[in-house]
Amino acid sequence: MRNPLSETIVGIEPSGIRKFFDVVSEMKDAISLGVGEPDFDTPWHIRDEGIYSLEKGRTFYTSNAGLKELKVEISRYLYRKYDLEYDYNHEIIVTVGGSEAIDIAMRAMLDPGDEVLIPQPSYVSYLPCAVLANGKPVIIELKAENEFRLTREELEAAITPKTKLLVLPFPNNPTGAVMRREDLEAIAEVVEQHDLFVLSDEIYSELTYGEESHVSIASLPGMKERTITINGFSKSHAMTGWRLGYACGPRLILDQMLKIHQFAIMCAPTTSQYAAVDALKNGDEDVAMMREQYDGRRRYVLHRFEEMGLPCFEPHGAFYTFPCIREFGMTSDEFANALLKDQKVAVVPGTAFGACGEGFLRISYAYSLDSLKTALDRIENFVIKLREQEK
Known part of the structure; x- marks a missing residue:
């Protein structure tokens, strides 16, 4: 029988990420600090709008690109x-x-052999999406000393004549790192000099802490026409299960993305789209409240x-920390497995986000303070036990 599978x-x-959660x-009595999902319920007024849309029988297809009302609100919101x-x-x-947006952007832009620069550690979908689009992933290893x-x-150093697309995954999952305006200006100069394009995944843009707010590279001079901006509602408005995101960029590229x-x-789910209109119109206070709660947990x-x-550098975005566990002489996977077995706490090995995540763990703080306290007490017990064994 012929092999039915694609090589x-x-x-x-x-x-x-998923094997630990299974x-x-x-x-x-196990506690998970691994899921990248808000622990807040979707705000009631947003859920209510979704329910109302069902009661009114708004259960038909929308236009392929999305509800006009929602696209108008997205445009206003981003401005x-x-x-x-x-x-x-x-x-x-x-x-x-946002995941679909990443996929169709790469499929619309890449030809076989085009190189895609992917900074790592980063979200697990970029590399496989590049491969599925017949691109060639080129990994840029980010360093702890550069936060x-x-x-x-x-x-x-990573650019070659075949380089076409740069993935810019900030605020970053799993590290919580952010790129400030001066960082982005330096990157934008290189992008223009080498005639590259950027896929900027800004799904955590609302979860940026400190005095400096999020800056999109597309807002810099000369970058809008080179950038596909990805965002959505999962992280900012606690709407993961609604499965709703969006992509913004030059019409030349968006027309091809729309075909795919x-x-x-x-089209995206109709009920979710109606709910998202209300989220953008009336959800700023919800977002601010959740951001404040995350910031307290972060600290x-x-x-x-x-x-x-x-050791753990201070993350200024998303809801993750990325502590270093190299002192224990264990791989990230070994540490995570031992912690789960000994203390019933699940975290994600840094290597789930790229080989350069070795020696680190991703720990989410999208959990209540009570849950965090219990889990961190257990982690502390485990760390003390390991250090005593080394004596």
Whole structure:
């Protein structure tokens, strides 16, 4: 019998995030600090709008690119928040989460052999999406001493004549790193000099802490026409299960992305789109409240790591920390497995986000303070036990 499987698909490794959670789901009294999902319920007024749309029988397809009302609100939102101007009619597509937007952007832009620069550690989908689009992933290893930011020198060293697309994953999952305006200006100069394009995944843009707010590279001079901006509602508005995101960019590229979206998806969920209109119109206070709560948890987790003597740079975005565990002489996978077995706490090995994540763990603080305290107490017990064994 002929092999029914694609060699390309078989060669792609499954996500390294999920295997721990399968174990946790069957382990009594286990605590997971691994899921990248807000612990808040979707705000009631947003849910209510979704329910109302169902009651009114709004259960039909929308236009392929999305509801006009939603695209208008996305355009207004991006302008008032990040100084980005997009024509709702031609430069915005509503997608099934940010993940679909990443996929169709790469498929619309890449030809076989085109190189895609992917800074790592980073979200697990970029590399397989590049492979599925027949591109060639080229990894740029981000460094802890640079607070996991992409530097001009690292970018320039990775560029070849075949380089076409740069993935810019900030605020970053898993590290929590952010790129400030001066960082982005340096990157933008290199992008223009080498005639590259940028896929800027800004799904955590609302979860940026400190005095400096998020800056989109597309807002810099000369970059809008070179950038596909990806965003959505999962992280900012606690709407993960609604599966709603969007892509913004030049019409030349968006028209081709829309073709793929038409054939593969048709349109994003109608109920979710109506709910998202209300989220953008009336959700700013919800976002601010959740960001404040995350910030308090962020500071608590960092304080506990300092007390434990676990090195961890201060993340200024998303809801993750990335502590270093190299002192124990264990791989990230070994440490995570031992912690789960000994203390019933699940975290994600840094290597799930690229080989350069070795020696680190991703720990999410999208959990209540009570849950964080219990989990961190257990981690501290484990760390003390390991250090005593080394004596």
